[in-house]
Amino acid sequence: MAVSPEFQSLSWSLVHRGRVFELGIEEVVLPGGTRARLDLIRHPGAAAVLPLDAKGEVLLLRQFRRAAEAYLWEIPAGTREPGEDPATCARRELAEEAGLRASTWIDLGDVLPAPGYTTETIRLFAARDLEPVATRRDDDEIISEVRGFRPDELWDAVRVGTLRDGKTMAALLRALAAGLLDLGPVGPLGPGAS
């Protein structure tokens, strides 16, 4: 994606170099000429995979997320290693986290999870024709369960808010748009909805 011709970065001051991303303060000129100071996370990007099995179910991981102080149902995903292309990252994460290899891959395009403050772009994929391989999880990846959701279960989980991870919701939307999923009858939203 080309930089807007009217946008200029004047300076970048590194605040913190973390394991996954770095945070800095940037002075910019925005389109139209306004100068601003932004707290900006520079992130190497990520990839995520919606695994579709032969029964028409979507496989999700139940993963502990400290930031949410909860276990979340999510699709397999991870940060890109230096120089790693998104498809390689997606294959790696599908194997490591879900213990699966896929022979059919569909590129579902990008989602920007929080463009107000992080450069992170997540490339989304759907994966089909799955077969098991060994998982290999990092010590700090706490995954308590991997299981298939039938379309009606998945749709219920979206409605009730059990499913509230952004990248997983984005992948489902693209998969619906592509005709890879048909989630079934609509209905009122669950708890958390008024």
Place this chain on the structure above:
Amino acid sequence: MAVSPEFQSLSWSLVHRGRVFELGIEEVVLPGGTRARLDLIRHPGAAAVLPLDAKGEVLLLRQFRRAAEAYLWEIPAGTREPGEDPATCARRELAEEAGLRASTWIDLGDVLPAPGYTTETIRLFAARDLEPVATRRDDDEIISEVRGFRPDELWDAVRVGTLRDGKTMAALLRALAAGLLDLGPVGPLGPGAS
């Protein structure tokens, strides 16, 4: 959401207090007993609104996002002020960014945009029965256009990747699940898809 009983925060070391969020390094004990050091963004939370007009169109803003180095089509959204509840924030952002007031509100629940590193939770709403009010934008909010998307245009934008903002995609998924939208025929994904 209750903290997992097995999770413990051992220490928090503030690295940066920004205008919107703070970044710190946290020592934690994860469920299962693994100790880890995490770079964690503490964010006050946000709200976002999917505005549905009388013609059945969805109103989107075209907003410049430095992190994406591009203009993105997004629903109105913003960070919660201290003590502000999500519904008040959503009303404020709909007025300030889109110049609209709504008399019908539907709570679409929460999305977690990036639970790997930020505590941000975005409460999603749909808003109907819209009438114009004055916009009041911050100097650093560069919004070049506000316009209605017909369902077929919106669905195309999802497929092609013109629409790639996470919160907007999450709101569309919940609105579909709730039967508030019917985006029309599915088809192959556009550029960026293989």
